[in-house]
Each structure stands twice: as structure tokens, then as C-alpha cells.
Amino acid sequence: MxxxxxxxxxxxxxxxxxxxxxxxxxxxxxxxxxxxxxxxxxxxxxxxPRKIERAARTFVSGFPGEVMYAVKANPHPSLLKILWDEGVRDFDVASIREIELVRDLLPAAKLFLMHPIKSRATIARAYELGVRDFSFDHADEVQKILDSTEDATDLSLHLRLALPKGDAVMPLSGKFGADYDTAVSLLISARAVAAKLGICFHVGSQCLAINNYDRAIAFARRVVDAAGVKVDSIDVGGGFPVAYPEMPIPPMSDYFDAIGQSVKAHGFDAIAVYGEPGRALCAExxxxxxxxxxxxxxxxxxxxxxxxxxxxxxxxxxxxxxxxxxxxxxxxxxxxxxxxxxxxxxxxxxxxxxxxxxxxxxxxxxxxxxxxxxxxxxxxxxxxxxxxxxxxxxxxxx
The missing domain is CATH 2.40.37.10 (Lyase, Ornithine Decarboxylase; Chain A, domain 1)
Structure with a gap:
């Protein structure tokens, strides 16, 4: 634009x-x-701007779900405005400062606090500013969310799964995420307090192996089936790569097609699907x-x-x-x-x-x-x- x-x-x-x-x-x-x-x-x-616009159009028109920009990749206000002008409406925020930045700049944006571990002050301020979507990977984090929102009944909780180490250039499997048994238990308990329940994961930054998404989605399916609960969304995270020197990548459309096919094959096509591009929207x-x-x-x-x-x-x-x-x-x-x-x-x-x-x-x-x-x-x-x-x-x- x-x-x-x-x-x-x-x-x-x-x-x-x-x-x-x-x-x-x-x-x-x-x-x-x-x-x-x-x-x-x-x-x-x-x-x-023209490069950012092109990247945004690629995702808004091609990704098989809602595009949620990971603000941490570049929080410059001008960049956020460009993304908004190109149709990006959802933003992944991790701190009070990121929440306040996007809320002040783009009042109509939908904010997702997808950092699995947050301070009580961050949760309370986020809820005060209209955030209803929170991720978690531990029972104590769910309790923190409930305490800090005074047992709100309009929460969308997103369980972060731990994935086996994949083929991403920067693996992100060591810090966050619930393992299989813990995830099953958390889904069951969170279902009782969440207005909406989702499942999320991250295949790693700069993911060059497209099949990592299918493996993660298949794992999510097994966890959900074992828990026996209804989920309302699946967030396939980030990892969408950029072609750096000596690091060629497949076309982004190949990622979109593979994710769309996997979501359908594993029975998630009737619920909300999110993706969290950061690098791919702003690097170039x-x-x-x-x-x-x-x-x-x-x-x-x-x-x-x-x-x-x-x-x-x-x-x-x-x-x-x-x-x-x-x-x-x-x-x-x-x-x-x-x-x-x-x-x-x-x-x-x-x-x-x-x-x-x-x-x-x-x-x-x-x-x-x-x-x-x-x-x-x-x-x-x-x-x-x-x-x-x-x-x-x-x-x-x-």
C-alpha cells in the first residue's frame, strides 16, 4: 500500500x-x-516498506489461517503500521512494553500473550488492556493467569507443547513446552477453566525442513486425542525462514501447502489455525x-x-x-x-x-x-x- x-x-x-x-x-x-x-x-x-509489504501480502493471502506477527522480531512502530496496512491483525506480544506499544499504536489489533512464562504484573496489565489469549506450559502458570485476572471466565488458553529437537537452524526445544504426559494432563485441567482452549508449539527459528510442521501437528493430534477434550485452535508457531547467503530455502508457498494439508489430515481444519511469522515478515x-x-x-x-x-x-x-x-x-x-x-x-x-x-x-x-x-x-x-x-x-x- x-x-x-x-x-x-x-x-x-x-x-x-x-x-x-x-x-x-x-x-x-x-x-x-x-x-x-x-x-x-x-x-x-x-x-x-515495499519488501515488508510483499512479505505481508504473501502471508495474508497464502497462509492457511490467521497471521500473528511476532513483535519481538522487530517492534519498530513504522514496521508495525506497514504490517497493519497490509492486513495483519494479530500480534504476538511478550511483555508489558510490547503490549502497550501495539495497543497504543494499533488499538484495534488482537494481542496474544504467547510467552509461556509471565509475571503476574504482565498478566494483569495485559488483561486490563484487552488481552484474552495466554499461553502456558505448567499448571502453576495457569493458576497465575487465573489469580491475576481474578478468575476471569473469558480466557483463551494455549498449551505450549515441547517438541523433539528438529532441523531448524536455531532449535527452540530446550526452554519452553510441556512433554507428552504433562500436556495431556494440562489440557484436561485447563479445559475446565478456559472459555477457549488451544494448542501451540514452535518448530524452531529458521526452519529449513518443511516436514517438521507435519511432525509437530501429528504430535499435537496425539496429545489432544489422549486428553479427550475439545480444542478450539492450533497455533503452528513461527520458524518460517529467509534466504540468507549459503542458506537457500524452499518457496514459502510450499510451507503453506504442507501446513494446510497437515492440518486437514490430522483433523484440525474445523478449528482456528494461527501462525506466528516474525523473521519472514521483516528480515528482508x-x-x-x-x-x-x-x-x-x-x-x-x-x-x-x-x-x-x-x-x-x-x-x-x-x-x-x-x-x-x-x-x-x-x-x-x-x-x-x-x-x-x-x-x-x-x-x-x-x-x-x-x-x-x-x-x-x-x-x-x-x-x-x-x-x-x-x-x-x-x-x-x-x-x-x-x-x-x-x-x-x-x-x-x-
Missing amino acids: LNTYLAASTAPSVEQPTQLQPYGLPTYVTASDAIADFRGDDQIYVLY GGSTLTRVELRKGSDLYLNDGTYGSLFDAGQFGWKFPVKLLRNRPPAPCANTIGFRFFGPTCDSSDTMIGPFHLPADTCEGDWIEVGHLGAYGQALATQFNGFHSQHTVILLDD
């Missing part, structure tokens, strides 16, 4: 951002325009523009790093797409080499092995656009050592 906010697109002067500023952010056509206009010393965070719609402060051989020292938006590049060794941006002559050379990155802090762990392939003559003063950081990039950035950025821009270039 971005074209409803913009007149015919013409390149803005590099001296000033365009006056058309959808979602309240400085707006440029290209990253080079944004860099030329920048007078600060920090990294620049970028949102690409964001990037970071970071400046080279010094080069030592094949090592580049940047003004962003693992304590900023490049956490995954340092902590997990993920490779992100990179592009050199130079607003001065000479043009970058054609041949490339693999670089290692270091962030700006004093901590030696602020290291990103890569390798990140850039022109061999990359040097101090050059800028690098690191792509696919719309998810878990800006959201994980800290203010450690005083290095952080509050500057986000919109780029119209696709």
Missing part, C-alpha cells in the same frame, strides 16, 4: 530527504542518498548502513557490531548479504575478497568471522549495507560502550 502514500517517485536531492515521509521517517530513494544526507556518527538503520525489509573506521589487511573495523544489529553475525556466525557503498571516486574495484568484521566496542568478542565478500579495495570511509537485518538486528541492539543508533530511514529503492 505504499503507493497510496507516495506520488510518482522521483529521486530526491542528496542534500535533503524527500518531503514525502510515509510512516513518519526520513525517506530517500537509495542508501547512497541517505548516507550523503547523514550528519551523525552512528550506523543508520533502514526499512524497505530491513538493513544496516555501517561505516568502515579502519582496515587491517582483511579485517574491517566498523561502527556497528555484535552489540548492535550484527548480534547473529557474531554469536552464531551467520553470513548476511553485504554491499559496498562509496560516494566518492574511484569506483570500487571489481574483484572481491572475504573480510572479517570487528565492531566498535572495546570487547574482543565483538567479532564477526564471516567471511563477508566485498571489493578488495574497501577502505576507511566506505559504507557497507548489511542486508536482512530487519529481523533480530535492530531489535537486539544494545547501548553498550555508548555505541548505538536512533536513526532509522525509509528507502524506496527496491
